[in-house]
Amino acid sequence: MLSAILLAAGSSRRMGPVNKLLLPWQDRTVIYHTAEQLSAAAVGELIVVTGHEPAAIETALHPLPVRFVHNPVHHTGMTSSIQTGIRIARGDGFMICLADMVLLTAGDYVLLKMAFEQQYRRDDHCIILPEYQNQTGNPVTFSRAYHDALLALPEQEGAKSLVRANTPHHFRVAMSTDHILRDLDTPGDYKTLPHR
Numbered sequence: 008m009l010s011a012i013l014l015a016a017g018s019s020r021r022m023g024p025v026n027k028l029l030l031p032w033q034d035r036t037v038i039y040h041t042a043e044q045l046s047a048a049a050v051g052e053l054i055v056v057t058g059h060e061p062a063a064i065e066t067a068l069h070p071l072p073v074r075f076v077h078n079p080v081h082h083t084g085m086t087s088s089i090q091t092g093i094r095i096a097r098g099d100g101f102m103i104c105l106a107d108m109v110l111l112t113a114g115d116y117v118l119l120k121m122a123f124e125q126q127y128r129r130d131d132h133c134i135i136l137p138e139y140q141n142q143t144g145n146p147v148t149f150s151r152a153y154h155d156a157l158l159a160l161p162e163q164e165g166a167k168s169l170v171r172a173n174t175p176h177h178f179r180v181a182m183s184t185d186h187i188l189r190d191l192d193t194p195g196d197y198k199t200l201p202h203r
Contacts, residue, residue: 009051009120009148010098013042013073015106016058016081016088021192026060028106029067030197036067037109037191046071048116051098055106056081056088084163093157099127100135101157103166104146109200110186116146119180123148126178134170137187138179144187 015038019027028038035043045053053073057064058081065075078091093101100123102116119135126133127150135148147170149157156169170177191197 008098009100009102009123010092010096011045011050011053011102011104011116011146012089012092012096013045013053013055013104013106014085014088014092015064016056016078016091017085018059018082019107019192022197023194026063027191027197029060029063030191032109032200038064038067038106039071040109041104041106041111042068042071042073044111044113045104045116046073047113048120050102050116050120052096054092054096056092058082058088085165086160086163089166090158090160093154098151100133100148100150101153102135102146102148105190107191108145108186108189109191110184110189111146112186115182115186118182119146119148122178122180123150130176130178132173132176133178134173134176136170136177136179137182139182139185139187142188143179144182144185145190146187 029036032040055073058078078088080087123135132152133150136143
């Protein structure tokens, strides 16, 4: 089983006064759409890490089948939210998902899930990296072998150092679009999204 850890704890300061995850997207919200695609992909368990406005995030995701866990120190950076999710995750691997990557589809997540399942049988220390035109993006999937290393990460904004330190275990998955590179940080990012 794979654990998808959906990071929904940030305060989205660059978006202005609104929580970007609660912005409308295709008759729902950004966070609902992302979680719905992960749920449709049947990745495994879906853990949502809350922080900023946790009650609003939980309400926005009703009635999707997710597990919530709250990160009380979310203001310290993304790494603390990754660690919060990993502490309760039960899977053989951890797919670290950004809640504002609204263009990713269930099919994208299925492709990455299948790549992990296949590669994990060959290398139980695998790290799955989606790639578009030689650029790697998100979500990155770590095997459970990195559980303790992820919990010990000193950096505040993700696990890039851990990825760099384990290049022999990288497995790159070619993606058909640049959606693995596109997230929502600013009002401009939101305005340029297609089919709002």
